[in-house]
Amino acid sequence: xxxxxxxxxxxxxxxxxxxxxxxxxxxxxxxxxxxxxxxxxxxxxxxxxxxxxxxxxxxxxxxxxxxxxxxxxxxxxxxxxxxxxxxxxxxxxxxxxxxxxxxxxxxxxxxxxxxxxxxxxxxxxxxxxxxxxxxxx
Numbered sequence: 001x002x003x004x005x006x007x008x009x010x011x012x013x014x015x016x017x018x019x020x021x022x023x024x025x026x027x028x029x030x031x032x033x034x035x036x037x038x039x040x041x042x043x044x045x046x047x048x049x050x051x052x053x054x055x056x057x058x059x060x061x062x063x064x065x066x067x068x069x070x071x072x073x074x075x076x077x078x079x080x081x082x083x084x085x086x087x088x089x090x091x092x093x094x095x096x097x098x099x100x101x102x103x104x105x106x107x108x109x110x111x112x113x114x115x116x117x118x119x120x121x122x123x124x125x126x127x128x129x130x131x132x133x134x135x136x137x
Contacts, residue, residue, distance in 0.1 A: 003027070003044055005037045011047045060117040085122035089115045 003014040005027070013030040014037070024036045043050075096111035123130055 003042050004047055005029075005041055006043050006047055014042065017042075056113055057117050057120060060113055061120060064117060064121065080122075080125065082122065082126060085118065085125075089118050089122075092118065 003017060005012045005014055014027045015030050016028040017025050018028060018034065019026040020039070022039075024038055025042060026034060027037050027042075028034050092111050092115035096108040096115065099105070099108035099111060
């Protein structure tokens with residue numbers, strides 16, 4: 001199983017997890033080095049692929065900002081409650097489920113992208129209340 005070690009300084013490709021411990025794992029990297037890595041920084045997706053996903057989300061956010069310009073004060077106001085954002089996201093997810101039922105995965109994925117991006121907009125508008133882990137505080 002291929003994995004990746006990613007922290008704030010970058011990433012390394014892991015080709016083998018030799019021994020998995022509770023907090024760290026002994027791994028062999030693509031250059032043959034065997035080292036201990038903190039489990040919380042081991043990821044299974046190539047960071048380049050994750051970057052492609054984040055680019056999709058960024059592009060959708062730009063689209064949303066442009067398409068809601070002028071209406072933004074009414075629809076995407078900072079004063080919208082988190083529950084309102086969640087209802088909108090839930091509606092988009094239900095539509096995605098309906099598309100999966102109709103075996104239309106392409107449209108389902110488009111709706112999932114939109115739902116995730118609406119979640120990003122919610123976080124942007126409520127950033128001062130967001131708690132959690134991250135490299136930048």
